[in-house]
Amino acid sequence: MHSDTASHGKPTRRDFVKSSTAAAVAAAAASSLVIPRSVHAAESNTLKVGLIGCGGRGGGAAVNALHADANAKIVALGDMFKDRLETKLGELKNSEVGDRVQVADEHKYSGWDAYKGVIDVCDVVLLATPPHFRPMHVKAVIEAGKHCFCEKPVAVDAPGVRSVMETAALAKTKNVSLVSGLCYRYDDVKREVIDDVHNGVAGEIRLLQHNYLTGGLWMNPRQKEWSDMEWQLRNWLYFYWLSGDHIVEQHIHSIDKMMWVMKDEPFAKVIATGGRVQRTSPEYGNIYDHFNTCFEWESGVRGLTCCRQFVQCATDVSDYVYTAKGVVDVMNHKITMGENVKKRKPSKVNMYDAEHVALFKSIRDAKPINNGDYMCKSTLAAIAARMSAYSGKSITWDEALNSKESYTPAQYAFGPLPVGPIVIPGVAPTAATAAKTHE
Ligand SMILES: NC(=O)c1ccc[n+]([C@@H]2O[C@H](COP(=O)([O-])OP(=O)(O)OC[C@H]3O[C@@H](n4cnc5c(N)ncnc54)[C@H](O)[C@@H]3O)[C@@H](O)[C@H]2O)c1
Secondary structure, three states: OOOOOOOOOOOOHHHHHHOHHHHHHHHHHHOOOOOOOOOOOOHHHOEEEEEEOOOHHHHHHHHHHHHHOOOEEEEEEEEOOHHHHHHHHHHHHOOOOHHHEOOOHHHEEEOOOHHHHHHHHOOEEEEOOOHHHHHHHHHHHHHOOOEEEEOOOOOOOHHHHHHHHHHHHHHHHHOOOEEEOOHHHHOHHHHHHHHHHHOOOOOOEEEEEEEEEEOOOOOOOOOOOOOHHHHHHHOHHHOHHHHOOHHHHOOHHHHHHHHHHOOOOOOOEEEEEEEOOOOOOHHHOOOOOEEEEEEEOOOOOEEEEEEEEOOOOOOEEEEEEEEOOOEEEOOOOEEEEOOEEEEOOOOOOOHHHHHHHHHHHHHHOOOOOEOHHHHHHHHHHHHHHHHHHHHOOOEEHHHHHOOOOOOOOOOOOOOOOOOOOOOOOOOOOOHHHHHHOOO
């Protein structure tokens, strides 16, 4: 259990609050960093970087890492599937940082244990698999004493979040960095805007509203030779045991910004609705395609969030904070108070590079960053909202934090794996019975 948890065993909102300051300090420290362009360190200063999960984001993270530190090299790749690994290796070698992608054949790892091989031979490990595997992988990285870049979300269920809380505490004792892929927190200008909100520039917070309305995403049609497990892994977005549903997998960006504005203070309760109206056929697994949520804090402040993945419909990714004096448009860096409008220009360094600049600088300076607190809280908030939408019940922070619903399958092996039921709130099955399918 996380070192901050209450002595009687069950973590509470208050325990979580205690550890939030360090993460804020670490995030703030990264704000003034620029990408080093003239590092000519000796070969012994090389940081060996490995990537686990060779997909779209993993490839991006590998390039961001090489942008961030001129003396870093990608030396190992791991993926469940060899074909995915080889495709990504080819892309990385052909990229503008390809000369520093030096992966020997013996450092290409595939299968269920791919992560172990990568961790063994690297100093810094980038985690970009489907979220289900994150708690297991981040634990292995930190236990091995390696630095970690950890994509969002950090888990798909509460037991996973609790595991990452423990791992984040361990990272502190091992003096290794644990940097989160909740990228907006590393956007300099968004940080200035949120600092203004925290400093009361716009007055007291009254209401928050966050949209993540996007289009459809990729889907890999099932091939005859694929087992149930392989089909689900290759379409992980659409299975809640792998992705946590899109409210956890994607909408976490909005929920994270909401939590950030609220200084990562755990909310009192959340009530959410959701369903599946466009993506109803079996190839889209068992997740919903839209959610609406209402988070509520003890102070009475409410955060309303909305997400959907619909084709041929309007898209909108926006975050608004309504305050006593006006309105803050976070995505457009704009604070409006009557006639008074303050609008900032976008950040010069893109946030994906910035999070790696912070990571590598922390390693070079031996000043570890630990984003464990907020990455766990934001993941838990998204999971709590999904629990509410699936169960039809209002869910408190402590109920979510202490939930035993586990999305871990009976075994990690290729072969038969029935698809968990599509949840119908209030009717059947409840979240618990849906989760049981994978116990
Ligand atoms: N921060 C951001 O803005 C952002 C953007 C996109 C994705 N992401 C996150 O990054 C992660 C990956 O997303 P993606 O879009 O790159 O997905 P992807 O499907 O493109 O890549 C995932 C890769 O992981 C591999 N994989 C699956 N299980 C594995 C295992 N147990 N061990 C090793 N490899 C495994 C898959 O074969 C695949 O190649 C997700 O958590 C996603 O939410 C973050």
